[in-house]
Amino acid sequence: MEIISSFGIGIIGGIIASILYFFITVVVLKIIIPWLETITYKGVVVKGTWTTNAYYEGKVMENMGLEITQNATRIKAKLVCVEVIEGNVKSVAIFVLAGFVKDRFVHLYGENKDRKKIGVMSILCEIKRGGNVLEGVDCWYDTSDDKICSAERKWAKK
Numbered sequence: 001m002e003i004i005s006s007f008g009i010g011i012i013g014g015i016i017a018s019i020l021y022f023f024i025t026v027v028v029l030k031i032i033i034p035w036l037e038t039i040t041y042k043g044v045v046v047k048g049t050w051t052t053n054a055y056y057e058g059k060v061m062e063n064m065g066l067e068i069t070q071n072a073t074r075i076k077a078k079l080v081c082v083e084v085i086e087g088n089v090k091s092v093a094i095f096v097l098a099g100f101v102k103d104r105f106v107h108l109y110g111e112n113k114d115r116k117k118i119g120v121m122s123i124l125c126e127i128k129r130g131g132n133v134l135e136g137v138d139c140w141y142d143t144s145d146d147k148i149c150s151a152e153r154k155w156a157k158k
Helices: 002-040
Strands: 048-056 059-071 074-085 088-102 105-112 120-128 133-142 147-157
Touching: 002 059, 074 105, 088 120, 120 147
Parallel strands: none
Antiparallel strands: 048 059, 048 147, 059 074, 074 088, 088 105, 105 120, 120 133, 133 147
């Protein structure tokens, strides 16, 4: 009987130790390290809302909004693309992006939030005008033409 109770105590102790180790690891990785990075980060802050419009033949064809969250050099973003034809909304696409800031460059990459639709996007921009403008190139897969496209963009901070 002593062997079985010792064995049970060992199993329960192992489970408790594993759970404690898991929670300590999560706290260190998700809270302490990002907090330390934020305190010690001395680079450019790009978090916030950014907007741009794509003009085709003098008309606004696409309104885009980019909501960036930043933790030191790592950034996450949500991109909303609203396609407008003759004043009517034709389609809305939402992309979930991740990336980083290095020196004066922002690199984001990601995919369409709706997993039923094909959609990948990559954005590479240079930070300009004191951190109020992102200027660079977007690259994406256009499902209407079935091809990979790119365009120069100038994002303005709201």
